[in-house]
Amino acid sequence: MGNGGSMENDDRQLFICNCENTMPLRGDALAKACGKDGSAKIHSQLCRAQIGDLQSTAASGAAITIACTQEAPLFEEILEEAGYEGDARFVNIRETAGWSDQAAKATPKIAALLAESAVAVKPAPSVTMQSEGACLVYGRDETAIEAARQLADRLDVTVLLTKPAEIVPPQVMDVPIFKGTIAGAKGHFGAFEIIVDDYAPSVVSARGAMAFEAPRNGAASKCDLILDLCGGTPLFTASEKRDGYFRPDPGDPAAVQRALFELSDLNGEFEKPLYVKFDADICAHSRSRKQGCTRCLEVCPTGAIAPAGDVVEFDPFVCAGCGSCSAVCPTGAAGYAVPAATDIMERLRVLLTSYRTAGGEAPILLIHDEKHGAPLIGLVARFGAGLPANVIPFAVTEVTQVGFDIISAAYAYGTSQVLLLASPQQQSELAGLASQIGMAEAVMEGLGYGGGRTDLLIETDPDALAGRLGQLTARNQAETASFLLMSGKRTNTRMAVEHLHAKAPAPIDVLPLPGGAAFGSVEIGAEGCTLCLACVSTCPTGALIDNPDKPQLSFQESACIQCGLCVATCPESVMALEPRMNFTPDARNAKVVKEEEPFECVSCGKPFGSKGSIEKIVEKLGNKHSMFQNPEAIERIKMCEDCRVVSQFQAKDSPFVSGDRPIPKTTDDYLREREIEEARAKVKAERENEN
Numbered sequence: 001m002g003n004g005g006s007m008e009n010d011d012r013q014l015f016i017c018n019c020e021n022t023m024p025l026r027g028d029a030l031a032k033a034c035g036k037d038g039s040a041k042i043h044s045q046l047c048r049a050q051i052g053d054l055q056s057t058a059a060s061g062a063a064i065t066i067a068c069t070q071e072a073p074l075f076e077e078i079l080e081e082a083g084y085e086g087d088a089r090f091v092n093i094r095e096t097a098g099w100s101d102q103a104a105k106a107t108p109k110i111a112a113l114l115a116e117s118a119v120a121v122k123p124a125p126s127v128t129m130q131s132e133g134a135c136l137v138y139g140r141d142e143t144a145i146e147a148a149r150q151l152a153d154r155l156d157v158t159v160l161l162t163k164p165a166e167i168v169p170p171q172v173m174d175v176p177i178f179k180g181t182i183a184g185a186k187g188h189f190g191a192f193e194i195i196v197d198d199y200a201p202s203v204v205s206a207r208g209a210m211a212f213e214a215p216r217n218g219a220a221s222k223c224d225l226i227l228d229l230c231g232g233t234p235l236f237t238a239s240e241k242r243d244g245y246f247r248p249d250p251g252d253p254a255a256v257q258r259a260l261f262e263l264s265d266l267n268g269e270f271e272k273p274l275y276v277k278f279d280a281d282i283c284a285h286s287r288s289r290k291q292g293c294t295r296c297l298e299v300c301p302t303g304a305i306a307p308a309g310d311v312v313e314f315d316p317f318v319c320a321g322c323g324s325c326s327a328v329c330p331t332g333a334a335g336y337a338v339p340a341a342t343d344i345m346e347r348l349r350v351l352l353t354s355y356r357t358a359g360g361e362a363p364i365l366l367i368h369d370e371k372h373g374a375p376l377i378g379l380v381a382r383f384g385a386g387l388p389a390n391v392i393p394f395a396v397t398e399v400t401q402v403g404f405d406i407i408s409a410a411y412a413y414g415t416s417q418v419l420l421l422a423s424p425q426q427q428s429e430l431a432g433l434a435s436q437i438g439m440a441e442a443v444m445e446g447l448g449y450g451g452g453r454t455d456l457l458i459e460t461d462p463d464a465l466a467g468r469l470g471q472l473t474a475r476n477q478a479e480t481a482s483f484l485l486m487s488g489k490r491t492n493t494r495m496a497v498e499h500l501h502a503k504a505p506a507p508i509d510v511l512p513l514p515g516g517a518a519f520g521s522v523e524i525g526a527e528g529c530t531l532c533l534a535c536v537s538t539c540p541t542g543a544l545i546d547n548p549d550k551p552q553l554s555f556q557e558s559a560c561i562q563c564g565l566c567v568a569t570c571p572e573s574v575m576a577l578e579p580r581m582n583f584t585p586d587a588r589n590a591k592v593v594k595e596e597e598p599f600e601c602v603s604c605g606k607p608f609g610s611k612g613s614i615e616k617i618v619e620k621l622g623n624k625h626s627m628f629q630n631p632e633a634i635e636r637i638k639m640c641e642d643c644r645v646v647s648q649f650q651a652k653d654s655p656f657v658s659g660d661r662p663i664p665k666t667t668d669d670y671l672r673e674r675e676i677e678e679a680r681a682k683v684k685a686e687r688e689n690e691n
Contacts, residue, residue, distance in 0.1 A: 012063040012118055015054060016093075017046035019068070023098030026107070033111035033358035047071040051078060058082040065089045065117055067110075091117035095378045096393050100386025108360030109392055115354035119347045124338040125274040127316045129243070131190045131224040133267035136160055137175075138182060139229035142167060143250050147227060147260060148175040154264040155225070160196065162230060166209040169202075177202045179212040180219065185235040188317035189244025189266070190224045194235075225266055227259060238301035238429070241320030243272065273338050275321035276314055283311040283333040284563040287538035292565035295516075296325035296334050299432035323401025324432035330518030330561035331541065332489030336401045344396060345409050345485050345492060352413040353480060355392060362474040364391045365415040369399050372423040372460075379462035380469075391419075391469055400426065400433050404518075405493040407440040407454060412496035414480035417472065418454045421465070430456065438514050443497060443581065448506025450475065478503040490518075494558070501583045509584045517579035520562045522555060525574035526594040529553065530613035535566035535575065545590050551610030552595035557587040602635060603643035614638060 014034075018025045027039040034040075043050045046068065057064060058079050066075055069092040079088055091113055097106040135155040137148040140162060148157040152175055161167070162181040170177075180199035187193045199219035200212040228235060228247040236242045246263060248255035284293040287310055296305050296312060304318040305325060314325075314334070326336035335341060348365075355363050366387070368374060377393055380386060387393065392415075396402065399422045410418050418440070422430060437454045445451035453475060459465045481499040485492055501507050513519060522543070531551045536544045543559035544566060546552065567575045598607035599614040614637065621627075622634045632651055636644050 012065050012089075013057050014040070014065050014067065014114060015043065015046055015057075016040060016067045017043040017050075018098070019094055020044055023094060024104050025098065025110075029107045030110060033107045034114065035357070047074055054078060055082055058084040058086075061086045063087040063089075065091060065114060067091055067093045067114065070094070089117045095381040096387060097389075099381040100389065102389035103386070105389035108355050108358035109389060111358040112351050112355035112360065112392060116347050116351040119343070119350050121339045121343045121347070125277070126271045127274050129188070129190045129270045129272050129317060131244070131266050131268060131270070132156070133225075134158075134223045135225040135227060135263060136192075136194070136221075136223040137227045137229065138162065139250065140164060140231075143256070144227075144229045145170065145175065145177065147229060147256060150260050151227075151263060155267060158223070163198075164210065168208075169206045169210050173202075173204070177210070179215065182235060183217075185226075187222075188242065188315070189270075191317070192223050192226055192244065194221050194223070194226075195219070196221065225263060227263060229256070237303055238320065240425075241302050241322070242318070243320075272317070273321060274316050275319050275323065275336065275338050276316070276325060277335045277337045277340075278312075278314050279333045279335065280311045281333075282331040282540070284331055284540040284561055284565065285312050286310045287540065287565050288569070290538060290565055290568040292538075292540070292563040292568065293330060293561070295328040295330065295432075299324040299328055299429075301429045321398060322429055323398045324429060326401055327403030327436055328432045329403075330490070330563065335489070336397075338397045341403075341405065341489060342485055342487065342492075344406060348394065348406065348410055349413050349485065351392065351394065352410070352415055356414050356480050360390065362390050362416045362477065363414060364388075364417045364419065364472060365410050366391050366393045366419045366421060366469075367396060367399060367402055368393060368421040369397065370395055372425075373399070373421045376421070376459065376462055376465060380466045384462055384466040385470065386466075388469055388472070391472070400429055402433065402436065403489075404436045404439040405489050405496070407436060408443065408493055408496040408500065409485075411440075411444065411449075411453075411478060412481040412483075412499045414477055416453070416475040416477040419457055419469075420455070421457045421459065424458055424460060427458065430458075435514075435516055439517055442513050442517075443500065443511065446508065446511040446581075447500055447504035449478070449500075449504065476505070490561075497581060498583065507583070509582070511581040511583070513579040513581055515579055516562075518561050519581050520560055520577055520579040521557050521582065522560060522566055523576045523578050524553070524555070524593050525572075528572045528574035529594050530572060530616045531594060531596055531610040532571060532613050534569050534571060538565045538569045540565065547595070550595065551598055551613075553593045554590040555593050556590045557582050599638070601640040601643055602638040603647070604640065606640045606642075608640045 016025065016030065021044055025042045027042045031038055031040040046054065054075065055078060059082060061084065063086050069090045072090045093110045093113055096113060097103065097109045100106060133155040135151055135157050137144045137157060137159045141164065144159055144161060148159045151157050157175050159175055159177045161177065161179050164179060178199065178201055180196035182194050183197045184195040185192065196219040197217040198215045200215040203211040203213060224244065226245045229250040231250045234247055236245060239245055239247055246259040248259040250256065285307065286292055301322060302318050302320050304315045305312050321338060323336045325334040352363060368377065374395060377387065399420050402420060407418050420433065433456065437456060440454040441451050444453050457465065457468060478500050483495050483499065531553055533546050533553065536546045540563065541559045541561055543556050545554040545556065562577050562579055564577060567577060596610045596612055599609045599611045600607055618634060618637050621637065623629060628634050636647050639647060
């Protein structure tokens, strides 16, 4: 037991409060669940009458976990006044466990939440965004002008009116007003670029209604912020996620005022999380101008990802942090960093193993975000039955960042079901998450655990959410895994799935997967393969392997990510993808697909190429291509690179072969030729005179 009546857990001082006896917490049961002897002191007014217990422990500098988030600002102030420089964590056990009709059974869940809160999470990197306060107010009428006036004291404002009706000219032109329609927009907070058609400045002498000069198209401009009050089509996809772009309903004065309030402070330097860390070395987008994996491009809602040669590039200023790219990336090249996937899975491991160690049964993992999910769970606790004792909430930055790697790890660590709580506003961004749920369902059902375990809940009504949770029934689950996490996404996924296979009710060696899965085989028509090995050079993961000593093609299934580059590259079109999960040892070993004896040079006998490929080239080019219309040219195809060069130089039709070099002429030669010509001319003239 720790000082100040708190309970010690991994050298952390735990402060637990039953919030004025509104939670049925038992100190002895909680101590046992946390693996401690004796009984834990349960506070009832830690934030008020018993605040001294926290102050006395703060003086020691010990690491602290406080089981309350509502009063976190007060606790932080108390710790700061006490000169505390240790590690303080806050965890919510009230809305997640204690305020529930099943609170008496929630002790294992509380122990798990306390254990999870102690997991260290690496801070996310960030990028800096700079705004000089240049704001464009884009609208149709006086609403835009009035909004610009409210911002003029804080920002450098310009008004752009698209197809304006009759507007009375302002008595004082305190903000510049132009006419025009934005034809194109790109960029981000601090660096927007727009193209304006029908652009024209206002006429200063306009009398009854505003007038504008002669318009022109294609005017370009830059700004730091955009307030769009047109009420029409947004300038950007996923516009609500574009930092610096505000698009309130112009017919809703309250919404407009909220936007103005936020805009007024956006002048200066700001930090933004670097949501995605990209490793170009393992990106499988393209090779040699052949397109392969496009998963991240297909799911990005903001257009922050674009092709860049053999890889893709991320614009961190446009990225809104949904994490869909990380969820679907087969190699881990796009890695979510808020927090990193390895930190999320470590939290998951500690949460579920602690729950089982504390005596919990049939855990159901409820994955949610802090923006939508946490408040909704709070409403269920405050006005309803609360979460069931075995439903364990697990907060992430964005639900869409969850991929098959995290879901499979959750099942391997003992959860019986995985529920993902999303907002209806995310409806257009859930395609990537849906594909990952489909993968999880295929694996769990295929291994005999049964389907319907992984579900997406799109709810805003707390009663509806409570109803869905109340209908859940106990499901069997895999024995809790004990493996530790590695650094690679694919490695962690493999370990989780192999554990599920080892403990499966109905294990099978080869499990078919839905299309688009990142695991599988490549079916190769060996008869049509010429061993050109173009597929080997394009394979980004080394799943396709050649042999430097002889013409041979091998395939290692465990390394294949189903990117499709080999299929796109194969000149014979004899390759096809087969999404599946192979649990046999053969999946880890390189299996020879085709091999041939090397073709021997017809000139020197040196082995080169493969017999099939050389014969195929002769068949396609001999007497058919303009460069191979004679026996000598066809024979050169059958030669090694050295003999081919020699033969080319010796060929009669070679452009490098010519006759004897002419003898160079000197000045004397030219003078002699001139004398001869002059003599001939003289003789000719004399003969003509005689005649």
